[in-house]
Amino acid sequence: MPAREDVDDDTLEILARERGRALFGYAYLLTGDRGAAEDLVQDALVRTFTRLRAGTDVVHAEAYVRAAILRLHLDSLRRRGRWTAVRHLLHVPGDEAVRDPAASVATGSAVHDALATLAPQERVAVVLRHVEDLTVPDVAAQMGLAVGTVKRYLSTGSAKLAQRLGTLPDDGEHVVVHAREAR
Secondary structure, three states: OOOHHHHHHHHHHHHHHHHHHHHHHHHHHHHOOHHHHHHHHHHHHHHHHOOOOOOOOHHHHHHHHHHHHHHHHHHHHHHHHHHHHHHHHHOOOOOOOOOOHHHHOOOOOHHHHHHHOOOHHHHHHHHHHHHOOOOHHHHHHHHOOOHHHHHHHHHHHHHHHHHHHOOOOOOOOOOOOOOOOOO
């Protein structure tokens, strides 16, 4: 019988090789930043595989990693919000931070640019609803919010995206993009 570490290593290797790009894409849509998305996936993999039971298959491991990505991202948003609320208490005059020049570089992606205009909670709700194809109640459960709050985030976020990207033409030809395999 293989040791637990061998089983976990095999699952991790297969997951990283076959679904790594999809996990990165999911994290990138949530964060909008390549470096943050890479860190988020790495942290989620570490968190998941330090607690994973032996014998877990790749499909279930991916679900755990996706859930960890979402939780880690939401936790960082909450921490950032708390820090923003008290940061001014530690301000030293003349100690302003230098602006990051990377923010001014064009990304070339209309969707990325449009997602960047959304508030963090709106962005998470839109990604979960339209990329992960979750129902509104499922999005609410994932985010730990009331259904009405998620509906408001989706409505506001969708309106902002439609304003930036335009609405889909009703020509009967819609392209369906599958973010991941069905479970």
